[in-house]
Amino acid sequence: MKQFGKVAVLLGGSSTEREVSLMSGAGVLEALQGQGVDAHAFDPAEKPLSALKEEGFDRAFLILHGGQGEDGTIQGALEFMGIPYTGCGVMASAIGMDKWRTKLMWQAAGLPVPEYELLTAQSDFAAVAARLGLPLFVKPANGGSSVGVTKCKSAADIEAAYREAAKFDPLVLAEKAVLGGEYSCAVLDGRALATVKIEPATEFYDFDAKYFRDDTVYRCPGLLGIKEAEARQLAEQAFRVLGATGWARIDFLMDENDGIFLLEPNTAPGMTSHSLFPMCARDAGISYEELVVKILATTLSGAQ
Numbered sequence: 001m002k003q004f005g006k007v008a009v010l011l012g013g014s015s016t017e018r019e020v021s022l023m024s025g026a027g028v029l030e031a032l033q034g035q036g037v038d039a040h041a042f043d044p045a046e047k048p049l050s051a052l053k054e055e056g057f058d059r060a061f062l063i064l065h066g067g068q069g070e071d072g073t074i075q076g077a078l079e080f081m082g083i084p085y086t087g088c089g090v091m092a093s094a095i096g097m098d099k100w101r102t103k104l105m106w107q108a109a110g111l112p113v114p115e116y117e118l119l120t121a122q123s124d125f126a127a128v129a130a131r132l133g134l135p136l137f138v139k140p141a142n143g144g145s146s147v148g149v150t151k152c153k154s155a156a157d158i159e160a161a162y163r164e165a166a167k168f169d170p171l172v173l174a175e176k177a178v179l180g181g182e183y184s185c186a187v188l189d190g191r192a193l194a195t196v197k198i199e200p201a202t203e204f205y206d207f208d209a210k211y212f213r214d215d216t217v218y219r220c221p222g223l224l225g226i227k228e229a230e231a232r233q234l235a236e237q238a239f240r241v242l243g244a245t246g247w248a249r250i251d252f253l254m255d256e257n258d259g260i261f262l263l264e265p266n267t268a269p270g271m272t273s274h275s276l277f278p279m280c281a282r283d284a285g286i287s288y289e290e291l292v293v294k295i296l297a298t299t300l301s302g303a304q
């Protein structure tokens with residue numbers, strides 16, 4: 001593992017998802033060190049990124065979630081310093097944070113996304129409900145962890161849902177509900193590994209289901225036969241159109257007629273022992289330890 005040189009595992013950070021990142025980062029660090037990689041924890045909340053150069057790091061494994069670790073900001077700083085890093089670059093990270101602009105790109109490439117509209121305080125909410133149908137989902141364009149997301153069962157719910165979402169981003173989307181199942185697909189270096197089906201015990205995959213409850217059921221692979229193949233191919237296309245590199249998870253939904261609709265990309269996937277990406281990798285015959293090395297290897301020149 002000498003080819004990697006001195007590796008910084010960038011973890012923690014100052015976003016609201018700091019705690020999850022610390023857990024993911026601890027797993028990554030242990031797996032790298034266990035395989036003889038000269039890896040060290042580096043928390044950008046504790047010291048400036050410029051210390052990466054001073055401390056002689058050769059490359060970075062980015063396992064920051066949310067905020068500047070996910071939106072292209074830190075990626076830009078690393079580009080500027082000439083330090084190779086795992087995962088998406090500046091553009092794919094930045095666009096991937098914005099649900100509206102991601103949809104615009106996917107739609108332009110002919111990829112299926114749920115029908116949606118942008119909401120403003122002046123929107124005719126009853127007319128929106130009539131066009132998209134009920135229930136519908138209202139969400140901030142820029143967000144995560146289901147924060148600010150509301151499932152509206154009646155037109156009367158939409159105004160309050162809009163105000164809640166607008167607390168997080170002035171750009172708010174109303175989206176047609178796609179209720180035949182929720183899935184994600186891990187993509188490593190442009191290749192889909194497997195899908196996973198997410199079956200929350202709650203009304204939808206909300207904040208509690210993601211972080212507090214342990215009654216969500218995960219099935220991997222999420223689909224069978226040609227449907228699994230179709231979903232993987234779509235995830236690979238979504239990854240490529242976004243301009244993603246290294247690794248990312250593509251979330252998607254299925255309707256009652258087995259139609260697949262892309263939901264959103266996740267350019268900084270979780271890597272705790274029970275995270276979705278390692279689950280999909282295991283299905284593809286890749287252990288957690290092998291996965292972290294494969295992800296790190298995407299930073300070697302000529303890897304992408």
Ligand SMILES: Nc1ncnc2c1ncn2[C@@H]1O[C@H](COP(=O)(O)OP(=O)(O)O)[C@@H](O)[C@H]1O
Pocket residue numbers: 114137139143144145146147149175176177178179182204205206251253263264
């Ligand atoms: N159009 C939709 N149809 C069905 N469920 C949805 C839809 N949009 C969002 N959801 C539900 O809300 C959750 C959070 O929405 P999502 O768009 O993924 O935002 P976040 O970035 O906060 O994860 C999803 O995991 C899913 O359970």
Ligand SMILES: [Mg+2]
Pocket residue numbers: 145146251264
């Ligand atoms: Mg999501």
